[in-house]
Amino acid sequence: MKKFAYIGCLGFLAVITTEFGVIGILPQIAEHYQISIDKAGYLLSAFALIIALTGPFMTLLMSGFDRKKVMFAAIFMFLITGVVSSFSPPFWLLMLVRILPAFLQPVYIASALSVAVSNADKKHSNELMGIVFSGVALAMVTTVPFATWLSSVWSWESSFIVQSVVSVIALAGIYFLLPPMPVKEKKSYGSQLKILTQPTFIISTLMNFFMITAWFSTYSYFADYLNKAKGMDSTMISYMLFLFGIIGVFANWISGKMLNKNIAGTTAFFLSGTILVPVLLYFSDGNLLATIVVIGIWGFLYSPSFLNASTYMISSVPQSLEFANSLATSFGNLGVTLGTTVGGWMIITKGVEFNPWIGLVFGILAFIMIGVRSLLERREKTVVLCGE
Template identity: 80%
Template sequence: MKKYAYIGCLGFIAVITTEFGVIGILPQIAEHYQIGIDKAGWLLSAFALIIALTGPFMTLLMSGFDRRKVMLAAIAVFLLTAVVSAMSPPFWLLMLVRILPAFLQPVYIATALSVAVSGSDKKESNKLMGIVFIGVALAMVTTVPFATWLASVWVWESSFAVQAAVSIMALMVIYFQLPSMPVNGKKSYKSELKILSKPIFIISTAMNFFMITAWFSTYSYFADYLNKAKGMDGTMISYMLFLFGIIGVFSNWIAGKMLSWSVSKTTALFLSGTVIIPFLLYFSGDSMPANIIVIAVWGFLYSPSFQNASTYMISSVPDSLEFANSLATSFGNLGVTLGTALGGWMIVTKGASYNPWIGFVFGILAFCMIILRSILEKRAEKKKIIIPCR
């Protein structure tokens, strides 16, 4: 039902604003707390690491609860985080409250996707999931750049006020527009964990991990990269985030349509950005017009990454949508953690201009996984062919 998909999309905007809203203000946070940019980056990577370590288990644990209550509880925790963070607490407390919503983020995403496709035709499921995932791009075009711009002209704490406002809106819409949705029963751990023994699913998981690592080695430090490598100021960076997001909304819509046609080809097409973008960023140099064009291409190819990764993994085990998606979220965020850590290390040791080449390496690894899965699927198809006896 499209209404439920749009409700899930709004909540996703709140989730993404909280998780990635710090990207544009990491330099200001580092300056405020007198710490290195790599240490400030842990506000993003620690969040992602918690998701990676606990996501699947939290999803299974919450699978027996009313879906509406689960979504409300998750967004309420995100709201609490935003309110406390806006008070500029000590760095250890800021880190702590950043970690709390991470436990429920994959639960929210898996539940929202499940609610969106409930009762729908299988042909429509990718489109409905695409609507939910558009929340990522919408956050990138609205709340994330707005929060970055507001922090650049006022104080960095105002960024968290934006996050709080979006979370309140999502809470109200879920509370008033989404009916009670009890589940028939809690899924067993044994029935769900069996997908971990399937080679194609494992390879798909590795592709997800490598792809997200590739993108986030640079994207996690989007503001720092554009400042140090391209000489942009805070205001211009907020404009670039806005452009990035505008393109991303269109890109997610296109990807949702294309995934209904071919999951593997669509994933490969958008993954190509991890290999192409480093060269484009290198050759664009200090030219502002060229950099604007490259950032637009970057936004187009990057934005559907989580949607593509989840759909790619789910397509290998279509009967385990919620658990497969929680694993996609977990390993995707493990990629965020590694990408952020490697990106921070590269900035400190070599310089921000080298970060895109980390993405190049992991992008190649992701392509290898797509090729390997294709080979295994063709072998499996051949085994299914039965030669009739004459």
């Protein structure tokens, strides 16, 4: 039922606005608190690390609860974060309220995806998941660039006001439009944990981790990169975030369609950006028009990364959608943490203009994992055929 997918998308919009809304204002936060840009980056990496460490456990713990209540509680935590952060609290408190909703983010995503495909024909499930994940791209085209632009003309605190408003709208959507959805049959913890022993799932998890690390080594410092490496001011950067997002909405729709036909091929196609974009950014140099074109390509190839990663992982264990997706979210966010950390280290030691090359290295590692999984699946198929 597409209505459920769109409700999930609305909540995802609130989630991503909160998680990635700080990307465009990290330089301003660093200046306000008189800290270095890599320390300001902890607001992103700490959030992602909490998701990585607790996501699967929280998803297992909440797997028996009514999905509507779980989704509502998760978005309510995001609302609290936005409200408290908008008052520019001490940095330790800002960090604390940023971390709190991270405990429930994977639970929200797993629940929203499960709700979206609950009554759907299997052949349309990837498309419905694509609708939910389009909340990522919609945030990039609407709330994230708008919050960045608003902070450039008003104050960085206004970015968090935007996050709060989006969370209120998402809460209203879940409360009024989603029916109660109790879990009819709760799977045992053992049956869900069993996927951790499957080699193809482990390799798929590593692919996800390397791919997200590759993208976020530069994307976490999008504003700082465009400012220092490409000479753009904060207003121009907000326009670039808008361009990035508008192309990303289209990319998510395309990816959802492509995944229905070929999951591995689609994942590899969009992953190619981790190798292509660093090269194009290097050759665009100081040419503004060329840089804008490259940012468009970057937005297209990056935006479906979470959708592709989740679908790629779930395809190896289709019987465990929620738990597999929570692991996809966790390892994806572990990739965000590592990418942000390594990216921050690169800025301090060499300069932000070198960050895209980190992405290229991790992108190659992700491609190797796709190749290894393909070999494993071929071997398993051969064993089955020989057994017959």
